Amino acid sequence: MTSVSGPLLKVNNLQVDFGSGDTVTHAVNDISFQIRDGETVAIVGESGSGKSVTALSLTRLLPTPPAHYVGGEILFNGRNTLALSENDLRKVRGKQIAYIFQEPGTSLNPVFTIEYQIAEAIQLHRPDVTDVRAEAIRALDLVGIRNPAQRLGDYPHQLSGGMQQRVMIAMALACQPKLLVADEPTTALDVTIQKQIMDLLRDIKVKTGMSIMLITHNFGIIADIADRVVVMFRGKIVEDGPTGEVLRHPKHPYTRALIDCVPKLGAKQRRLRAIDHAEIEASA
Amino acid sequence: MKTYILRRLLLMIPMLLGVSLLVFVLVYISPGNYLDALKAQRDIPAEFIAKKERELGLDRPWYVQYVSWLGRTVRGDFGESWSYRIPVAELLAQRAPATLALSLTSLVFAWAIAVPLGVFAAVYRNSIFDKLSALSAYAALSIPEFFLALLAVIFASQWGVFPTGGLSSIDHDYLSPVGQLWDYVHHLILPTIVLGIGGAAGLMRVMRTNMLDVIQSEYVMTARAKGVPENVIMFRHVLRNAINPLVTSLGFAFSGLLSGAVLVENVMNYPGLGQLIFQAFMRKDRDVVMAAVIIGSSMLIIGNLIADILLAWVDPRIRYDK
């Protein structure tokens, strides 16, 4: 690992648009934030606020068109990924920055076995590995899948949602990336499974010490994993600070609204508050 | 899976009974019968025709005729062609290879064109190539098959490089084995193109649409996020998924192997089953018609079954056993 001379990831004034002319939307509008080595940063915001666009932009995964990387820079280990060639970028994807997505059911290719999908990543980025199969088994073992050798021949549809997400995580970890981007990894799962996956992520954070960018619209799940919170609202960052600080003393009314949305245990039948945009804009 | 296939095959029996009954009745109520041509000739005595009618069983009520036909057929005897005076099975066996060859070559032709074109049209969508291929597909789908066949015949007669019809040349028997093979191929080229072009256009459009659908899917994003090179994504991840519905269509292609070339064979004077069966319908050569219908229907039903089985085979998510 390189010595901690600067942040692992530094996003400066990133702007990403969709469309052009009078139908243009600024999905991400002049945002800056950083993630340090070993740090877990939660990006929180309601649906449509630009979280996924930010995440996918890190390795230029958004197809252009419709997306346009209009401005700013994304420095990963000091190199601007927005300026990298496709070839160099491919060496960052999966190898340096790995992703897991919201819908494990549709994020795994239905016609390939688990083994194929994990092995593919290993073969791409770790050519020195001779026993790819053993490495795949190790990855499955790491994410807590029992009898990993037997699961290798399965197709994604034969696994439950929680299992599928574990496979996604195993696939991401198989190449030992520096940064794991988890885009709403639990949103599509049952509540009990959500907890297991979050526990797993925390476990991985401790075991591997990798940086994690955890995207969610739910403040409730980040408290005991994230070191820092970045709050996004309509393509902009409205708040950025240590988790405890933000949770206790939210500065922005939108953050407060998001925190209020979390149903607290014990608080009986508290009504979920719908977020009133006009009110937030007025008070911001 | 086995029980599923068995059940589907058993269901074929009532279906074929219904089909044969329907067509038998239709043939029966069609005005006139096979002997009309004889009756029209003055010098043939009425007694002779009456005798013939008795011989063929045409004087009995239709249900008696049907039952006797059915009895024979389930014993595997398709009867005799009244116009060719040879057993129907023998007649069909003589003609089937030509049609089978034509159907298969046109199928291969269609796939060989459609899959690459569809893939490239999707990969380079909105390019000139995409637009040109879309336009050609429209044209190919809109031109009547028989008109294309007619144009091909005219083209052949004007240009002289391809034969204007038939299965082989007059001097076929005097050619070397290689020469004979080339002779067959030479006669197959134009009919293959004519018969295959419509299918190619249809397949191409489906292939392109499927590719574009799959390119949008999330697992393609996953592959990209893993750092898989774009060409591997296209030709392995996307293609494997996009081609599935097409593989299924092979089942339907099987359905038409013997009955799909009637028009082309007739116009291009290609002596296959299609031509034979059309003439049999026109001459009311009943046993030939019935045999053709039974074979055609069986292949249609089996073709649908094959399509379903292929679907389960290419898509691991689909299982038929409960």
Add this chain to the structure above:
Amino acid sequence: MTSDLLHQILRRRAGAFCLVVLILFYVAAFFAPLLAPYATSDQDLTKTYHPPTGVVWQEGRLAVRLYKLVDPTCAKYEAEPGQFAPIHFWVKAPTYHFLGFIPVSHRLFGVEAPARLYLLGSDETGRDVFSRLLYGSRVSLTIGLIGILITTVIGLTVGGLAGYFGGVFDSVAMRGTELIMAIPGLYLIIALRAALAKYFDDSDQIFILIVVILSFIGWAGTARVIRGLTLSLRNRPFIYAAEALGQGPVTILWKHLFPNLFSYLIVTSMLSIPGYILGEAALSFLGIGIQEPSTSWGLMLSQVQDLKVFMLNFWWLLTPGLAIFITVILFNVLGDVVRDIVDPKLKTQV
């Protein structure tokens, strides 16, 4: 909904173009007796396989060249230099009944006999190909519309009732559709054609017979899809609500289910029109469709087949094929446009 759809079609270039051209075709077909210089069976045995007559501007008016038959064995004609016949407008012609009851004794344009105006040449008995093409368009342009009307009505009724009631009616109806779909289409068409021909003897009725047969083949697929859609709609709350209000099954089907099937129907209808056009053309071409003295594009092409090898330069006899091709392509493009508007997800299916 309908006017909205029309609006949307017109906003797309391809859609507007196809729609306008098709409407022109329909207008021409409707006014065929007025627009065509000759009747369909108007022969001139001295001018067989006549090439298209050249139209020139002569002495301040349109005129046609006159031709001389130089070699009767291969129907070779040559224009006679300096010989013209002027084209007249609104010329007197043998009286005919437009739409069957309006007596008309004029045609829009023509030349004085014995000269002949062959815009697209003449056929083996000297009949005007252009006129026959115009009359023939009536068959191709109407067959699809009548065909989808019949299939839709039968498909909706059978499929709707089967899906709504289930039970015995459903089983019988579905076995029936399976039966129809288990016979290779062309075989069934030919068998039906042979069996039913005696009930439709004159040539106008043959047209009806062809439509009936093609619809008979087509309704099965529609009925099955409608049944499926009805089944899935059957258990929606709004149907229960209607039942609770005491509405009968027919009212419910008509008022609540069919409107929900509208977009599906409009798309499949548009996309199946070409099938009817091609079907009729193929049957007529095979000699088991429209019969002389009526005319249809497929029938006109069947003449070509008889002399295909000798047909050296009579390219104008192929114009009916071009006409079918253009009509079908217009419907195909329009159908795709409509599908994209109504249901963008319903992409090209196998």
